[in-house]
Amino acid sequence: GDSVTQMEGPVTLSEEAFLTINCTYTATGYPSLFWYVQYPGEGLQLLLKATKADDKGSNKGFEATYRKETTSFHLEKGSVQVSDSAVYFCALSGFTSGTYKYIFGTGTRLKVLA
């Protein structure tokens, strides 16, 4: 079945470091891909999305490119800030055998140190 695999955390970085959080997926058809962020004590909020191959989603300095050939959607940011400390979830949505599915990865905690 469809699935999302993302790197385990926690990821600990110093301020201004480069961030990569890996996400790979397994899906039939052509899913849409998402990154969500969850700050402490809050629900998830959409960070960025891509709906087809080679699309690049971007927001708040974060980027991710939908790579169909490697079934990946890695999250990157050139220079992280302490305020980026949060949990990041990769997700996909799409139809499989006529059934709509929304699948989240297990989440990756990011800690940014001043």
Place this chain on the structure above:
Amino acid sequence: EADIYQTPRYLVIGTGKKITLECSQTMGHDKMYWYQQDPGMELHLIHYSYGVNSTEKGDLSSESTVSRIRTEHFPLTLESARPSHTSQYLCASSEYQGSYEQYFGPGTRLTVT
């Protein structure tokens, strides 16, 4: 900004009590969801609804029940709370806008003593 609300935000209650967690959205979305989030952060879908009078169980077995009498309202009920129900509960809604991004409420942290 998403307009989806959950009450209460925090609830501490004794074993055996009946509780209802409220979720409301003002966006007119047809699809709504309840997730249980464990301390390890992973989300587990416990219920979903694709419209009024439509409810389905999710991937994780749950002793809770839900109802969808109005589009904007999707409450979750536990008839008899147990310590094993202690968790964070997140409500979400979605509608097709080129893709089905989900909008989440702030969550209810439930503790059953």
